[in-house]
Amino acid sequence: MAPIDPTSSTDFSPATQSGWRRRWFLIIFHHSPGAPRHFDLLLIFAILVSVMIVLLDSVAAIHARWFMWLLAVEWIFTVFFTIEYVVRLCVVKRPWHYATSSWGVIDLLSILPTYISLMLPGGQALMVVRILRILRVFRVLKLTQYLAEGNLLVTAMMRSRRKIFLFISALMTIVVIFAAIMYLIEGPAHGFTSIPTSMYWAIVTMATVGYGDISPQTSLGRIVTSILILIGYSIIAVPTGIYTAELADTLRGSSPDAIRDKRDCPACGLEGHDPQANFCRHCAHALASSTS
Amino acid sequence: MAPIDPTSSTDFSPATQSGWRRRWFLIIFHHSPGAPRHFDLLLIFAILVSVMIVLLDSVAAIHARWFMWLLAVEWIFTVFFTIEYVVRLCVVKRPWHYATSSWGVIDLLSILPTYISLMLPGGQALMVVRILRILRVFRVLKLTQYLAEGNLLVTAMMRSRRKIFLFISALMTIVVIFAAIMYLIEGPAHGFTSIPTSMYWAIVTMATVGYGDISPQTSLGRIVTSILILIGYSIIAVPTGIYTAELADTLRGSSPDAIRDKRDCPACGLEGHDPQANFCRHCAHALASSTS
Amino acid sequence: MAPIDPTSSTDFSPATQSGWRRRWFLIIFHHSPGAPRHFDLLLIFAILVSVMIVLLDSVAAIHARWFMWLLAVEWIFTVFFTIEYVVRLCVVKRPWHYATSSWGVIDLLSILPTYISLMLPGGQALMVVRILRILRVFRVLKLTQYLAEGNLLVTAMMRSRRKIFLFISALMTIVVIFAAIMYLIEGPAHGFTSIPTSMYWAIVTMATVGYGDISPQTSLGRIVTSILILIGYSIIAVPTGIYTAELADTLRGSSPDAIRDKRDCPACGLEGHDPQANFCRHCAHALASSTS
């Protein structure tokens, strides 16, 4: 299973170059204006409503009163998503490639829980499975790919991921050292029951969340906490600095991307062509010449 | 009702090109030095004092003792704002256009509650209406438009709004997934009574607010919380990065704006002319030539 | 009293151009290497120790046991600061100008409380006066002026002050509106006893402090709180963006400053000359030619 890349769903090819399968491929897998975009909006609406139902179902008062209605609506959506999944498998060129891609796995995980809950007798295990349906919310992310801004943000994030990882490593070193110190100073009597618990406290403190469920009570502990907070306050700037600098760079170099995204194929409506391309990489129809 | 755009209130035209209505139009709708600016300062003062009265009136001890005084002052301000509203309707060219604009609606909502409280018998409903008077505070924002800095900030915000929206969508996906996980791990016994409650907790945690009214109590819950906090800590950089990059861009390209804001029409005092303009777009008087 | 400007203390001139008064003027008012810098370090040490004594004196256990020792050390420092204040008045050209400047007022406020506590009988009033001695800590800021970095930071802060003020105004509008909404939703029963109290809660929430002394308890209140937090999370970027953009600008234009700060007068050691200057503005001695 490849890692999720929100910019890559147009990697799939249609099973045939004509007929209903090609038409439905464009509707389901593309995001160009017209029918494909209407389908996208319908899908996003269905996903959001079905996630909303999982949320409402978890509220005891609502579950007690509206249980049957929620179940009915849930089955309608599951049938709809099942048909969508089957159609996707039918119209794509290599169904297995789609089914094992990260998006295919999420699509399957979105419908399986409702069927499994038919077979499993109730209880906690059932609830876990029912909650799994919430994974559908991930599919909304897929829709963000046709916005140039989304690509920009993801590009800048990808370019800064090694720096952010390094930063998190340095952060964890500070967290472990301060957790050990506070465990020695405050001890189990003041809530610092073990070093892992202390680490939870140190993360909550450095990230400036500060629940207050565990807090220092001795003078020395408060001094050490103040030092930890000042360190956290000084380095909270680092991830922001990393990302801002990368994003400024990406924004500056983003003009060609903007051009690329504006040209749609006049025949099949595919977008995202290379600035130098003269023909659609999908149907080979001539493209408008790029005006840059 | 159009969305509020703090930079657009000079879209209105005076009802006549001369006489008292034109003079009052300039005083009320413009912000150039002299009488118009004095009126602006008077208005801002009146708004702030009348909002202050709503605040004080909500404190039980003050309400019990000073009720009559606060009521008297409140009526003085309401009469003043009513006269201002009527004058605005009189001097503007298309009163209906003004009355249905977002600023016109806010102006009306600022005075209506005091009159409604005359007709309605007391109780909770009355309080809601009285509190509505606080909407007057919005009107202060209108005054910020004659500062070039305000335009800069709003421009940068407008340019980054699609990116911020995308970011909030991704954030909500993470919030929903972690809310479902924590609901399963901690359960109603530890305060996570439903997934919506869990979502409230996840938002409070990711945004580093951390009230502590709900906090994880199991080891697994604390590990998941630490992961959520580290994710939040890594991506808090994203909106900052977006806005900073856009603002830096806007600042760099802002020189023409600075010139545009400096030239006032010598006849009618209107500001905000285009750098290339040679005549006032309001009264057609010749402008000083731009010196750039 | 002029506002405090940490970059301006060399605005004072010596009373005479030679003799002990001039020598002491250079020692006390300047920060060049040698005796003046040693005096600066001695002064910073004395200020920090005397502030530390106020801090320790407020701890009940320490006050009870070491009261006499703390009092003795306090008087030694007060006599030292009094002598310093008198010498400053003697060696400066216009003593009244110094005494009414913001630094002169702080210098006086640093020593007065100890003398006043001799005349006043004990109690709360005395404590207030004794605490006032802590204002001495402000004087440390004065020392930061001979660092070029300090000037850079202050310049960027000054240039962004109007934008920050605008931002705080917009923030307060949001705070007042949400405070009124939460006061209606949660009411006095859940800790939102009045709109001012609600405003305190809204500020604590938007700035992501989140004490948890007041927190929403109804479902609607939690939804409104989540919206407020998301708004706060989206606009926390604004002051950072403003300041970063200004600082990047200031840094880019800061090369001449760097040169200016490197040239010390070979005669009197004064630093901070203009890049174009050929002679010391203090003693008119020829300066090394700037190499830019």
Added chain:
Amino acid sequence: MAPIDPTSSTDFSPATQSGWRRRWFLIIFHHSPGAPRHFDLLLIFAILVSVMIVLLDSVAAIHARWFMWLLAVEWIFTVFFTIEYVVRLCVVKRPWHYATSSWGVIDLLSILPTYISLMLPGGQALMVVRILRILRVFRVLKLTQYLAEGNLLVTAMMRSRRKIFLFISALMTIVVIFAAIMYLIEGPAHGFTSIPTSMYWAIVTMATVGYGDISPQTSLGRIVTSILILIGYSIIAVPTGIYTAELADTLRGSSPDAIRDKRDCPACGLEGHDPQANFCRHCAHALASSTS
């Protein structure tokens, strides 16, 4: 003991230019691909596992049940790290120089506690010593040096350290003043037992941690707190601004670094050559010509 500089561990030279000591020197002190990198990964794994054991050992339930197993694994790691330490001393040219460097001291502190715990009878003192083994986590940082990104981040941090220090000084001045004010307003009855305690509260508040263990309860105290929070909210931008501006500068000037890091010596695999270098600074083998 020199301050820890993560970029400097290749300052050590091998004891001999050939033989097993040179081979092991390269394996232990270098990070080029092949055996040295495998050794690095083995070491990082050993450090992380041994730190994990200290963490687990502090959990009472785990300690009670798995005490003997944890002790056994601990001794295996201690023997491994001891051998590593001895080999390092053997293969380096100036063992004493290595032993007194900051990395050498950390290496020694990583193994000593286990031996000391043999001689010391139990109790609190023993626990302190055992926890000291956690210092090993610092050694992971050493590994980050062969990532060009690490150098970038550290360079930007070093360049902004004076500004950050100045900022922390100004912050502490505000903290002391507000701590004194709140101590006077709220007093010991509301948790502000002394000015140092007030300072702890002020740091927790300004850094937006907000535990809520101490919070204002009077109206005046809440107003002062709101002001303190707004000040903190306005200046939280400063360290971010400083670091972002420096990092953007460093990134812009980092192209040569990128080139430098790509050329490995074809003979000994050493990386990090100067762009102008034509021969490996280690074994004098000719390098590929730089293509910039």
